[in-house]
Amino acid sequence: MGFFDGMLGNAAExxxxxxxxxxxRILAVNEKIEKAYKVIRDLFIFTNKRLILVDKQGLxxxxxxxxxxxxxxxxxxxxxxxxxxxxxxxxKIWISGNALPLQKQFNKxxxxxxxxxxxxxxxxx
Numbered sequence: 840m841g842f843f844d845g846m847l848g849n850a851a852e853x854x855x856x857x858x859x860x861x862x863x864r865i866l867a868v869n870e871k872i873e874k875a876y877k878v879i880r881d882l883f884i885f886t887n888k889r890l891i892l893v894d895k896q897g898l899x900x901x902x903x904x905x906x907x908x909x910x911x912x913x914x915x916x917x918x919x920x921x922x923x924x925x926x927x928x929x930x931k932i933w934i935s936g937n938a939l940p941l942q943k944q945f946n947k948x949x950x951x952x953x954x955x956x957x958x959x960x961x962x963x964x
Contacts, residue, residue: 852949853877858884865891865905874957876949883943885957890932892941908934910961916940918955921947930954 853875862872867888874885880900882893890913892906912935919929928951931940945951 851877851946853882858882862891862893874954876943876945876954878943885954885961887961890958908932910958910964912936913958913962916955916958916962918951920951930958932958 855872855875858875859866859872862884866872866886870889871887872884873887876883880895882891884891884893889910890908892908894904894906896902896904914933914935916930916932917940919931921928926947927944928947928949930943930945930951932942933940945954
């Protein structure tokens with residue numbers, strides 16, 4: 840991920856095996872990280888059981904909030920693909936009880952269709 844991609848809030852894919860080791864202490868038994876994306880220093884993690892948002896806070900990033908969203912709480916979602924002039928793709932997720940969607944932007948190197956497929960696999964069960 841380039842410096843400017845990070846500054847603009849774009850996401851880049853993270854190796855799932857590395858994320859599995861790094862976040863092992865917050866995962867449930869038999870929970871596996873399928874996909875993970877980094878947005879500056881925060882993470883957007885898809886497991887086989889839930890969506891985990893990792894929010895690193897403060898100057899050093901030592902304080903971390905782990906926000907867990909069970910897939911059954913996701914009411915609907917949408918993707919917007921990158922265009923000719925707008926090179927970013929966008930994912931919006933609506934969570935029950937919240938009027939506004941969770942929004943994440945992804946750079947052109949991330950396959951937004953793949954992200955949608957992972958999310959659809961778990962939400963549409």
